[in-house]
Amino acid sequence: MLQVDNSKPDFPWGPFPDGWYTVSFSEELKAGEVKRVTYGGKNLVLWRTASGRAVLSDAYCPHMGAHLGYGGVVRGESIQCPFHSFCFDPEGRCTSTPYEGKIPHRARLGTVPLEEKHGLLLAWLPGGEPGWSVPALDTTGWLPLRHNVWTLSTHPQETSENSVDLGHLPVVHHYEDVRTLNLARADGPYLTARYSMRRKGIPGIGKYIDAEFTVHLWGLGYSLVETWVESMGIRAREFVLNTPVDGKLCHMRAATSIYDGIPLEKVSPALALLPKRLALHALREVIFQSFVNDMKQDFDIWQTKRYVDPPALAQGDGPVGLYRRWCRQFYPDMPKTAAGAGAQPQEMLSVASG
Ligand code: FES
Ligand SMILES: [Fe+2]
Known part of the structure; x- marks a missing residue:
């Protein structure tokens, strides 16, 4: 187990870049449940109404400060405080108190924008009005997410930088023949960006796998990698979802789904003998474990590295400078010249040369 180095310098542009961050997988929050969470440096409660609406709100009751995550209960479409039984709806409005008379104006529970999309509960952190949204994916024909979460000492800008850091792919992940199919483009x-590469095979599925990856980043907390293995007809979605907890730690989530129309006989004759549902779940598991295995190869580096700005970029690094310039928008309080500086014209050439 890695000893976390608490002496490494903090990430310089602030611990909580604006954006949508996963605070839970949908299936982890049942109707009527109340959970304590800390994200974006705030103590919050995540709860789901009886009709199924997920809500993220301040942990502390505006009446007299009780923590709603310790004894708060869902009553229909509201959450009831354990201290004096005030109830609050998903917008934070106080809907009832046990007293006669008017509900005080100040009895308003703070809420955090929350959207439920393709199996994820995405919150706009660290707070305020969302400036944009993550597009919903059509999940028709896709298996439910297989997922896991780890607590790491890192920062979402550092982990997302992997998506454009081509140089580490052969070194850390042992990918071969890494090519850029579409240059990184920010909007x-x-x-x-879109890449192709060859990786060592997965047991039972072939010696080598030639795959194409299309990376979609929406802010720094949400990365979707669409994987296409033409020789086997495999279509997979892999999510890398990093959510800052308290300014030091992050929750790093990984999730995988596969398309249920994959021609199983092309993947493995043995797999094709199983009942289809079982075979698809087995394939999803194998792909998920392989994805997690690759991701874990980055963990020690993420947890021990420091942020270097400007980096000493070399030909072949990938569009790291483009990425860092793109990152600046997520720190609205930073001077424009500061955050994520360090783009070198040279690294744009390295994109073109793949
Ligand atoms: S502290 Fe919540 S109702 Fe009084
Ligand atoms: Fe990586």
């Missing part, structure tokens, strides 16, 4: 809070 507002969205950044996309």
Whole structure:
């Protein structure tokens, strides 16, 4: 187990870049449940109404400060405080108190914008009005997410930088023949790129796998990698979802889904003998474990590295400078010249040369 180095310098541009961050997988929050969470440096409660609406609100009751995560209960479409039984709806309005008379104006519970999309509960952190949204994916024909979460000492800008850091792919992940199919392109809070590479095979599925990856970043907390393995007809979605907790730690989530129309006989004759549902779940598991295995290869580096700005970029690094310039928008309080500086004209050449 890695000893976390608490002496490494803090990430310089602030611990909580604006954006949509996963605070839970949908299936982890049942109707009527109340959970304590800390994200974006705030103590919050995540709860789901009886009709199924997910809500993220301040942990502390505006009446006299009780923590709603310790004894708060869902009553229909509201959450009831354990201290004096005030109830609050998903907008934070106080809907009832046990007293006669008017509800005090100040009895308003703070809420955090929350959207439920393709199996994720995405919150706009660290707060305020969302400036954009993550597009919903059509999940028709896709298996539910297989997922996991780890607590790491890192920052979402550092982990998302992997998406454009081509140089680490052969070194850390042992990918071969890494090529850029589409140059990295940024458009507002969205950044996309497309690569191909060869990786060592997965047991039972072939010696080598030649795959194409399309990376979609929406801000720094949400990365979707669409994977296409033409030789086997495999289509997979892999999510890398990093959510800052308290300014030091992050929750790093990984999730995988696969398309249920994959021609199983092309993947493995043995798999094709199983009942289809079982075979698809087995394939999703194998792909998920392989994805997690790759991701874990980055963990020690993420947890021990420091942020270097400007970096000593070399030919072949990938569009790191483009990425860092794109990152600046997520720190609205930073001077424009400060955050994420360090783009070198040279690294743009390295994109073109793949
Ligand atoms: S502290 Fe919540 S109702 Fe009084
Ligand atoms: Fe990586």
